[in-house]
Amino acid sequence: MKLLGAMLILCGAALQCRVLLAARKRERDALRQFSAALEGLERSVRASLTPLPRLIERRGAGQYADAFFSAVLARLREGAPLPDGWREAAALAPLAERERAVLSCLADAFGGEEDDLLRALRAASQSLRDALREREHDSAREGRLVTTLCFSLSLLITILLI
């Protein structure tokens, strides 16, 4: 019985590790997609001068970025101005608070001159890339730390139980 309990605790710890690491991975994927999507927007604005709503309609930036752009478009179809729709969708993006703010602030550049918009897109994309690099740097260390902590804790409980 004690062995079964110990096994369950170890499984729980493994699961918890997995959940935590998956959340971290999701955040990194989202950062990667958003920074690439903003870079793509910047390139398209510069090259084709296509209006933003038409650029946002394009898909293929990945599930998180696509879901974000879909939310913006849905608000546009409801008649909301683009900056409002963008800010509302940014508030729900699967990013940390700081990166959500970066994404949200981009809406202030909509409607401005081309150079200002391009600068804002570049800056936001760079900021998200920096955040991604930071997370990737931390991820290996965090992974080891989380795994060690979870298993140490579970082993401790297991020993105490046995």
Next chain:
Amino acid sequence: MNEAKAIARCEEAAALLPPRFRRAALQMPDHRKQRTEEFRLRVGQPPTALLPEGEVSLPYFGADSRVTPRDLAQMVDTVTDYSRYACAETLRQGFLCLHGGFRLGVCGTAVLRNGAVASLRDISSLSLRIVTERVGLAEPTAGALFSGGSFQSTLLLSPPGGGKTTLLRDLIRILSLGSEERAALRVAVVDERGEIAVCAGGEAQMSLGTHTDVLTLCPKAQGIGMVLRTMNPQVIAVDEITTAEDIAAMAYAANCGAALLATMHAADLDELRQKPLWPLLWESCVFSRAVIIEGAGEERRYRVEALTP
């Protein structure tokens, strides 16, 4: 244009105004809506509607009826889909062509780069023009512009605001569609100021017939050569002849066998002959007909004359 359609057009235009003035425009009585030609917004002044007899204030009931810079910036952002860069070329020339066939005139502070206007900032005035399309207006006149089954190069004359562009647009449509008596002609429109076709997103917002090719925002003198080389037009239509280069390009097109259809500011032939461009125009022998627009509003009359010195 019938009354209901004119009212609907005015209401469509009102929908483009900043939200706080939209309701004011919609509250205008129908007899005003149907005669509204433009909405005008100037910073620090109440918004107005331009009627044939002059400007009237919109019936605004809010706390402050004066237009603010924010109202104007918001309107430009809305009509450009928050993508001013996509309309930068026309915006720096002071106008925007909008979906639905509206035209927004923009005034503000010019930003100069290398001596040329690069863009406009600090927008101070907007003029939302309800471009009129009067399908069938030119039907009674069109027949007189043909001789031996061929369309004769024609100059449309009236003072500013006399309805030249409206007539030009309907003539283009008639020539391009053809009829039982006349074959359809390939018409190329060099729409330098975007007023004839009012192209938005590459699509003409006005009906110009089924055999019409539109070159937008290109200077006439260059555009005529371009369409001649690329579209093989039978008729080339342009608005507002203003320079000697325009006339030279038209003479070249006429020598290549294309007929011309153009407008020019002049109340009649006598005034036309006083114009500095007249000697050039006459020497070029491009035009053989003139349509003189007389009167105003519903009372307009169209007189066709042979063009002689």
